[in-house]
Amino acid sequence: MGWNDTVIDPNWRPLHTLLRDAYKRYRRPFAITETSHPGVDRPLWWRMIGRECAAVLSEGLPLWGTCLYPIIDRPDWDHLDQWHQSGLWDADLGQPGPGRLLHLPSAEALREAQAQVAAAVASTVPRKSSQRILG
Secondary structure (H helix, E strand, O other), X not given: OOOOOOOOOOOOOOHHHHHHHHXXXXXXXXXXXXXXXXXXXXHHXXXXXXXXXXXXXXXXXXXXXXXXXXXXXXXXXXXXXXXXXXXXXXXXXXXXXXXXXXXXXXXXXXXXXXXHHHHHHHHOOOOOOOHHHHO
């Protein structure tokens, strides 16, 4: 299922609905770990993750954090000559040593996502329990 398809698959469910359902079942805080997307769509992915995190936090769910991985580009596990271009920094393989280039569209998308999350946190009235929301 493509997350960014023009025609959305009817089985597609936004991340915030999946996290809400998981919280209803387990009643435990959670984190989104190791999230990224390769290539030109990585800024779109990070914006989507920001919107989804903001939606989760606006519902009062206990999202404790989100981890972008990799933060610096890396080669494929099985094909070391293929790089994913999925980090905030791309490897600059033409330079001697550990050359890195900031991927500006991803940096801008990350700032936008952080602003959305900060706004969601700021607008959420502290609640004693998320159970009142999901009851």
